[in-house]
Amino acid sequence: MFRRFQAPWQANTDTVTPKSLYLNRRKIMAAGGALALTGITGCGNAQSSTAQTPAGRHPSGPGTALDFRQTDYRISDPSTPYDAVTGYNNFYEFGVGKDDPARHAHAMTTSPWSISVEGLAERTGEFALADVIDFGALEERIYRLRCVEAWSMVIPWIGVPLGSVLQSFQPSSEARYVQFETYLNRDEMRGTRFRVLDWPYVEGLRMDEAVNELAFLAVGLYGEVLPNQNGAPIRLVVPWKYGYKSIKSIRAIRFTAEQPDTSWNLSAPHEYGFYSNVNPNRAHPRWSQSSERVIGGGVFARRETEMFNGYEEQVASLYEGMDLLVNH
Amino acid sequence: MISAADLTRTFNRNWLNPLAFWLLAAPGIWLIWQWGLLLTGHPNALGFNPIETTHRFLGDTALRILLLSLAVSPVRDLTPWRSVMKIRRRIGLAAFWYAFAHVLAYLGLDLLIAAGMNPLGALAGLWDDVAERIYITLGMIAFIGLVPLAVTSFNAMIRKLGSANWQRLHWLVYPTAVLAVFHYGYMVRGEQLSPWVHGAILALLLAYRGFKAAKRTLK
Numbered sequence: 364m365f366r367r368f369q370a371p372w373q374a375n376t377d378t379v380t381p382k383s384l385y386l387n388r389r390k391i392m393a394a395g396g397a398l399a400l401t402g403i404t405g406c407g408n409a410q411s412s413t414a415q416t417p418a419g420r421h422p423s424g425p426g427t428a429l430d431f432r433q434t435d436y437r438i439s440d441p442s443t444p445y446d447a448v449t450g451y452n453n454f455y456e457f458g459v460g461k462d463d464p465a466r467h468a469h470a471m472t473t474s475p476w477s478i479s480v481e482g483l484a485e486r487t488g489e490f491a492l493a494d495v496i497d498f499g500a501l502e503e504r505i506y507r508l509r510c511v512e513a514w515s516m517v518i519p520w521i522g523v524p525l526g527s528v529l530q531s532f533q534p535s536s537e538a539r540y541v542q543f544e545t546y547l548n549r550d551e552m553r554g555t556r557f558r559v560l561d562w563p564y565v566e567g568l569r570m571d572e573a574v575n576e577l578a579f580l581a582v583g584l585y586g587e588v589l590p591n592q593n594g595a596p597i598r599l600v601v602p603w604k605y606g607y608k609s610i611k612s613i614r615a616i617r618f619t620a621e622q623p624d625t626s627w628n629l630s631a632p633h634e635y636g637f638y639s640n641v642n643p644n645r646a647h648p649r650w651s652q653s654s655e656r657v658i659g660g661g662v663f664a665r666r667e668t669e670m671f672n673g674y675e676e677q678v679a680s681l682y683e684g685m686d687l688l689v690n691h
Numbered sequence: 692m693i694s695a696a697d698l699t700r701t702f703n704r705n706w707l708n709p710l711a712f713w714l715l716a717a718p719g720i721w722l723i724w725q726w727g728l729l730l731t732g733h734p735n736a737l738g739f740n741p742i743e744t745t746h747r748f749l750g751d752t753a754l755r756i757l758l759l760s761l762a763v764s765p766v767r768d769l770t771p772w773r774s775v776m777k778i779r780r781r782i783g784l785a786a787f788w789y790a791f792a793h794v795l796a797y798l799g800l801d802l803l804i805a806a807g808m809n810p811l812g813a814l815a816g817l818w819d820d821v822a823e824r825i826y827i828t829l830g831m832i833a834f835i836g837l838v839p840l841a842v843t844s845f846n847a848m849i850r851k852l853g854s855a856n857w858q859r860l861h862w863l864v865y866p867t868a869v870l871a872v873f874h875y876g877y878m879v880r881g882e883q884l885s886p887w888v889h890g891a892i893l894a895l896l897l898a899y900r901g902f903k904a905a906k907r908t909l910k
Binding site: 446447450451455459461462512514557558559560630646648649650651653654656658659662663665 | 729730738739740741742743800804805816819820823824825826878879880881882883884
C-alpha cells in the first residue's frame with residue numbers, strides 16, 4: 364500500500380501552497396504540512412482519512428496517493444492550484460479547448476500500460492510501466508511550466524529523472540537523439556477525429572538534453588498519480604522548454620542517430636523549432652514571448668519570461684556556441 | 692378580429708427593434724456579469740485564463756454578428772421576412788461594438804499590463820504585434836475597416852454621402868469580413884475546424900451576392 368512521505372521540514376516548503384488549496388479536501392492532502400503549521404494536530408491521521416484510496420482500487424488509478432521524497436528541485440513561487448493544473452490543459456487528442464482534456468481524457472485506458480523501447484539501444488522491446496519506473500524511488504520536483512501560448516504554471520511533479528530511465532535501456536553510442544510518442548487510440552481520444560496535428564503526437568530531445576539533471580519523467584503531481592488530462596500514466600517534463608515538448612502519455616521511446624520528427628515542428632516549422640527552448644528574446648510569430656500570464660496567480664498576474672524559463676544555470680551549457688534564434 | 696398581418700405589423704413596429712437590441716447586447720451583458728462575479732471572488736464561467744476567454748469570446752461574437760449582418764439581405768430576398776432589413780444597421784453596429792471591445796480588451800488586458808501599465812510601452816507592444824504577427828496584422832486591418840462603416844451608419848451621414856457613395860463605402864464590409872476570418876484562422880494552432888466553418892458560411896454569403904450581381908449583369 365502506498366504511504367505518504369512526511370518529514371518535519373516539509374512544513375516550510377508547503378507554505379508556498381496558495382490558500383485556494385485549502386478549499387478542497389483532496390488538496391488538503393497535498394498541503395499536509397500546512398495543516399501542521401496552522402496548529403491542527405494529528406494531521407497524519409487526517410491525511411489518511413482524506414486520501415482517496417479505497418481498498419481494492421488499482422494503485423495506478425489517477426488520484427491515488429504516491430510515496431515520494433522531497434528534493435531541492437523546487438522554485439519558491441506559489442504552486443498553481445490543483446484545479447487549474449488539472450482543469451486547464453493542452454492535450455489536443457481530447458479536443459482543442461482548454462477544458463476538453465479534463466472532460467474527455469477519462470476515456471483513455473492507462474492500465475495496464477506498456478512502453479515500446481526501440482532503436483539504438485541494448486534493451487529494446489515492450490516494457491510494463493513498473494519495469495520502466497522504479498515506484499520506490501519517486502521524488503518530487505516543483506518546476507515552472509511555460510507554455511508557448513505565453514502562460515505559465517508552477518507544478519509539483521512526482522517522478523524520476525529521465526536520464527536514469529534512458530540509461531537503463533543502455534543506448535548505444537550512435538544514439539544521439541531520443542524520440543517519444545504519445546499513445547493513440549481513436550476510440551478513446553475524440554480529438555483525433557479531426558487532424559489538428561499528424562497523429563500520433565511525437566516529440567524529441569538531443570541525448571545530452573535528455574540526460575540533463577532537470578529532464579524528468581512524471582507519473583504524478585500534487586502527490587498523486589497523474590490525472591489522465593495531465594498525461595497519465597507517464598509524461599515527460601522538460602522545464603526549460605515550451606510545454607509542448609513535455610509529451611504526455613508516452614507509449615514509445617525511440618533512440619535515433621538523426622534528429623527525430625516532432626509534431627509541432629512538422630505542423631509549422633517556422634513557429635516551432637526542434638529545440639523550443641523558452642526564449643524571451645525570440646519574437647514568436649504568434650505570441651510575444653517576453654512575458655507570460657501566471658495561471659492561478661490572480662486575474663491580471665503577469666511575469667517577465669526568463670531565458671530557459673529560469674533554468675539557465677543548469678542547461679545553458681548544452682547550447683554553447685549555438686545561435687538560439689536560428690536553432691529555436 | 693386581429694389578423695396575422697396585423698400581428699406581424701405590430702411586432703415589426705413595436706417589438707423587432709428592442710428585441711434585436713437586447714439579443715445583440717446579451718453576450719456583452721453576460722460577459723460583464725461574469726467579470727463582476729470574477730472580480731468579487733464568486734464562481735464564474737471565465738475559466739482559469741479569464742483574459743484569454745474574454746479575447747476569444749469577444750472575437751467570436753464580433754465575427755459571428757458580422758456574418759449575421761451579411762445574412763440579412765439574403766434573408767430578405769429568399770424569405771417572406773422583408774422587414775428584417777429594419778434591424779440590419781443594428782446588427783452591423785453590434786458587430787463593430789464587439790470588435791471595438793475586442794481591440795480594447797487586447798490593448799488594456801494584454802498590452803498595457805505587459806508594459807507595466809505604461810501606455811507608451813503598450814503602443815510599442817502594439818507596433819511589435821502588428822508588425823510581427825500576421826493574425827494581429829489582419830485583425831487590426833479588419834477592425835480599421837469597420838470604423839468608417841460604423842461612423843457613417845447614421846441617417847444624417849447617409850444623406851450627406853448620398854446613397855451611391857454610401858453603398859460604395861459600405862462595400863468594404865466584404866473584404867473586412869474576409870480579413871476577420873483569416874485573422875481567426877491564423878490565430879488558432881494546428882488545423883482546426885472552427886475557422887473553416889466560419890469561412891464556409893462567409894463564402895456562401897459572398898457567393899450569393901456574386902450570383903445576384905452576375906444575374907443582374909446578364910439581364
